[in-house]
Amino acid sequence: MPREVGARSPRSRPLRQSPSMADVAAMAGVSSQTVSRVANNRENVDASTRERVLAAMKMLGYRPNTAARALVTGRFGTLGVISFDISAYGNARTFAAISDAAREADLFVNFMGARAQTGAAVRQAFQQLMVQSVDGIILIESQILDTPELRLPSTVPVVFADGDTGHRYANVDIDQAEGTRSVVAHLLGLGHRTVWHVAGPRDSYAARRRAEAWHRSLKDAGSVVPPLLYGDWSATSGYRAGRELAGRPEVTAIFASNDQMALGVMRALQEAGRRVPQDVSVTGFDDVPEAAFFPAPLTTVRQDFDAVGRHCVTLLLEQIGGGTGSPRQASVAPVLVVRESTAPPAG
Amino acid sequence: MPREVGARSPRSRPLRQSPSMADVAAMAGVSSQTVSRVANNRENVDASTRERVLAAMKMLGYRPNTAARALVTGRFGTLGVISFDISAYGNARTFAAISDAAREADLFVNFMGARAQTGAAVRQAFQQLMVQSVDGIILIESQILDTPELRLPSTVPVVFADGDTGHRYANVDIDQAEGTRSVVAHLLGLGHRTVWHVAGPRDSYAARRRAEAWHRSLKDAGSVVPPLLYGDWSATSGYRAGRELAGRPEVTAIFASNDQMALGVMRALQEAGRRVPQDVSVTGFDDVPEAAFFPAPLTTVRQDFDAVGRHCVTLLLEQIGGGTGSPRQASVAPVLVVRESTAPPAG
DNA sequence: CCCCCTGATGTTAACGCAAACATCCACGCG
DNA sequence: CGCGTGGATGTTTGCGTTAACATCAGGGGG
Secondary structure (H helix, E strand, C coil): CCCHHHHHCCCCCCCCCCCCHHHHHHHHCCCHHHHHHHHCCCCCCCHHHHHHHHHHHHHHCCCCCHHHHHHHHCCCCEEEEEECCCCCHHHHHHHHHHHHHHHHCCCEEEEEECCCCCHHHHHHHHHHHHCCCCCEEEEECCCCCCCHHHCCCCCCCEEEECCCCCCCCEEEEECHHHHHHHHHHHHHHCCCCCCEEEECCCCCHHHHHHHHHHHHHHHHCCCCCCCCEECCCCHHHHHHHHHHHHCCCCCCEEEECCHHHHHHHHHHHHHCCCCCCCCCEEECCECCCCHHHCCCCCEEEECCHHHHHHHHHHHHHHHHHCCCCCCCEEEECCEEECCCCCCCCCC | CCCHHHHHCCCCCCCCCCCCHHHHHHHHCCCHHHHHHHHCCCCCCCHHHHHHHHHHHHHHCCCCCHHHHHHHHCCCCEEEEEECCCCCHHHHHHHHHHHHHHHHCCCEEEEEECCCCCHHHHHHHHHHHHCCCCCEEEEECCCCCCCHHHCCCCCCCEEEECCCCCCCCEEEEECHHHHHHHHHHHHHHCCCCCCEEEECCCCCHHHHHHHHHHHHHHHHCCCCCCCCEECCCCHHHHHHHHHHHHCCCCCCEEEECCHHHHHHHHHHHHHCCCCCCCCCEEECCECCCCHHHCCCCCEEEECCHHHHHHHHHHHHHHHHHCCCCCCCEEEECCEEECCCCCCCCCC
């Protein structure tokens, strides 16, 4: 009397499962170990045998099973990427570059968004990614507080892209200070007495470094350092800051910490009847593709996000492969792009 | 006589490997199967036992091994996402939403960039992702030619986000036609005789549908259909088209297929001395966060990318889970946002 | 001519987990 | 009071792959 469960034929799944090495081996008349060798491009396989195996693979449409391979090798061939706001231009570009570089290195990319720009959120994302599924992790524009509790588990190679430095992890960095200096120098060189700054959010390391570099550059030049305004990267926040600045006649030059905020600043100035660049010079940071088409084509600092992404993967690969020595740093130089939003002060 | 290989102690790796279920089982004094049950939140475990196991897990820092689990279950708990230009705002936002929804469903996200916006490139990315590592695939703004050779392998659930429809895959779609109609109706309603269109690239399905809807809307309204201009989504291409249009005095209303191109168009008009919106009305599509801060705050169509992303995951989960019936479609309605870049024609 | 070395190939044994099946215990009902 | 029932738990097995070791054939030097 057949039980109803029996109908399903417990172990012999007749539905065309994807073929395994054993299937290929059978077809090629070799052992599955030889198939494995061919699949992994080992040298010690006879040319004719290899050919036969390859043919069988093709015939059967064989694909190696990543899980089985990962189980035995302990490697996933996957790299994890953590970022907070992936729809922000710079982060997206960096991510795209990482993804391209990873593909070239035959690595998959596992993305995990951080819920917030906090050490805790980053750590949570990190933990999730750590669940054995990745060989290395790249954090885009993330900061971590290097306190013992927030320290990341160290069993996996880590690279920070444009994030917090000064800790024990590898880092690919855009030289924020240099970019900032070039902006400030450009504006002071045009004859402005000083430069006002609309900073990015306090919890962004990049924003903080730009603000610090702005401060130091002005001090070094002997200019007075005006009060700092904060935004949150959005054009809206730039607009808000711009309204405030538009009310002060002494403001002749504004350095916004990114291009979106610069756009908002320009809009506020326009509404207040102050012309850019005749009355006020405005600069940004990033050089988004639209910057040249802003109300006044924007003088800004171009960041090479592609280079950042590529370097990240390189550094990660180094750690995964060798693991020799201390984690390396890499730096990418930004370049000042002068357009029409800056000019000598009136009068 | 010890061989030199012996120094490495073949099987007993003393280096602290991550603990397995067996370790947890030993510590908790249960079988590893019970640990498995606890790890998978099964009902049939005694409360006290469960507690003991959980404690042991915590103590040992146990993390389930994804590879082993995948090997035995045949599921990876991972979903693949394919997109061409992930740094484009809409794609990035959709991707972010997918990633969030996936996390909530305890799924990982594996991203694979398509090298180009072609069926072949998409298929290649698809193949790579198929290498057993994903349970389902979402394609963002991709089109495929539904010819036999380009047909995707069908062993994995697939959802298209805002991509080619009219094939046998599930689809989440922004109602491009409706959004376009609302723009055209708005402009005609203001009194414009007709509306010029700067379309997105020919290989974009979204662009094509907007162009078609524009064409039909004009025809339906009895307006003459002016020649179509093509861009590539970039502000630069919008600028180029804008220069051409600025030279034609009969142009009073322009519908650009996205906001970046609208910005370029506005810039070109401004350079030509034609004011927006007094002389020419301009609209975009997308409603990027900066749109409100363009030289003239942009009238545009807001797309709910978050909804698209979430629907994608839902539909994919349905396919993975049930697989019942034919793949479903979902549609997201866009909404017209009227700002200051549109006005009645002069005179 | 024999031995040892080299390169190709096969065999065995995990990797860590969950499905299927087996076992055990306590409880309730006839 | 015995037996069936159902829930908790244990045992066995195999997922597809690679590392390690075993085997085998051929070739060159003493």
